[in-house]
Amino acid sequence: MQGTRRSLSRPAGVKITGTGMCIPNKTLTNADLSKMVDTSDEWITQRTGIKTRYIISDGEDTSDLAAGAIKQACENANISPNDLDMVIVASMTQDVICPAMAATVVKKLGAIPCGAYDLNIACTGFVAALNTASCMIESGHYKNIAVCGADALSKITDWKDRRTCVLFGDAAGAAVLSANDDEEVGCLYQGMWSDGERGEVLYVPRTDADIPESEKEAFSGEYNTIQMNGKAVYKFAVNALADCVEDAMNSAGLTSDDIAMVIPHQSNLRMLQTAWKKLGFPIDKVYVNIDRFGNSSAGTVGLCLHELMDQKKIGDGDYVIFVAQGGGLSWGTSLWKL
Numbered sequence: 001m002q003g004t005r006r007s008l009s010r011p012a013g014v015k016i017t018g019t020g021m022c023i024p025n026k027t028l029t030n031a032d033l034s035k036m037v038d039t040s041d042e043w044i045t046q047r048t049g050i051k052t053r054y055i056i057s058d059g060e061d062t063s064d065l066a067a068g069a070i071k072q073a074c075e076n077a078n079i080s081p082n083d084l085d086m087v088i089v090a091s092m093t094q095d096v097i098c099p100a101m102a103a104t105v106v107k108k109l110g111a112i113p114c115g116a117y118d119l120n121i122a123c124t125g126f127v128a129a130l131n132t133a134s135c136m137i138e139s140g141h142y143k144n145i146a147v148c149g150a151d152a153l154s155k156i157t158d159w160k161d162r163r164t165c166v167l168f169g170d171a172a173g174a175a176v177l178s179a180n181d182d183e184e185v186g187c188l189y190q191g192m193w194s195d196g197e198r199g200e201v202l203y204v205p206r207t208d209a210d211i212p213e214s215e216k217e218a219f220s221g222e223y224n225t226i227q228m229n230g231k232a233v234y235k236f237a238v239n240a241l242a243d244c245v246e247d248a249m250n251s252a253g254l255t256s257d258d259i260a261m262v263i264p265h266q267s268n269l270r271m272l273q274t275a276w277k278k279l280g281f282p283i284d285k286v287y288v289n290i291d292r293f294g295n296s297s298a299g300t301v302g303l304c305l306h307e308l309m310d311q312k313k314i315g316d317g318d319y320v321i322f323v324a325q326g327g328g329l330s331w332g333t334s335l336w337k338l
């Protein structure tokens, strides 16, 4: 009958059935960076916890990282990319503005005609994609969705600006989410927030018109590259991280004893340590791999999830909290029973 809703079979639960990651071959160590700008391994390690990161080479693009991560996530979920109903790629460094990078990824996966779209909320991207996909599956309209956070910030880094160029790396992390009969599994709580009033403490200006008066002096001089007020971002991120974790646990009636692992955006080791001290949360339940990958923006949370699943440090029945913050300013959280 025209205009009527087709009967939907709403799933009992949503399960993360497979994860994957992809990094470029080329590494960039702190020693390499100290030959490019006035910095040192000691300064970078002490202030950020980063030792090395991966950077794409000529001929490689963000969609290659995303396709690699999703391919591995499908293999681990024991499904073919052709079984996916939707691919959501979170990124702020898409190959081109149009077509959507997710469509290019679907092409690279050989999964045409899968649904595909991009989501851009900077470093909060993977958590936003996870939240979006879990709601889509719960609606009954989709069964299998691949979510991916993929960024190659090396494309929009001012390599002469030591304040920012030491922080970032390129990477992608992905997960396959599927409808599941077990009503216990899935996203128990999620939240997303933004504050555009503070957008220019972490932004990418295209022209002089995009630079507010207050940020003119700090501008590195290179348009279309990341500009950041490090101290303001640091303060915002510590509070956002701590508030998100507390909010998620309170909303689900859980305590830190119940949580197997917190999977935070990897922006800065010092920042994570300060947030966790503020929360009084056991530091061994906070996953950290920033030393090996740097801050890969939307890539970090999926990358951490994959490493944890792969090493069987988390698994069926565990409660995990995903939390991220970044440009926008934006922040978000997602509490799951795996």
Ligand SMILES: CC(C)(COP(=O)(O)OP(=O)(O)OC[C@H]1O[C@@H](n2cnc3c(N)ncnc32)[C@H](O)[C@@H]1OP(=O)(O)O)[C@@H](O)C(=O)NCCC(=O)NCCS
Pocket: 038, 039, 040, 043, 044, 047, 048, 123, 162, 163, 164, 166, 167, 228, 229, 230, 231, 233, 234, 237, 267, 268, 271, 295, 325, 326, 327
């Ligand atoms: C970027 C960050 C590490 C800088 O640390 P900081 O303690 O705030 O350092 P400051 O900016 O005050 O700079 C201190 C000094 O180090 C210098 N400096 C900056 N970058 C440097 C580098 N890579 N190597 C050596 N010295 C550096 C500064 O010029 C300054 O020198 P001065 O005192 O002579 O003026 C820190 O602010 C931070 O982590 N912010 C959050 C960044 C982030 O996570 N962004 C992404 C969010 S998703």
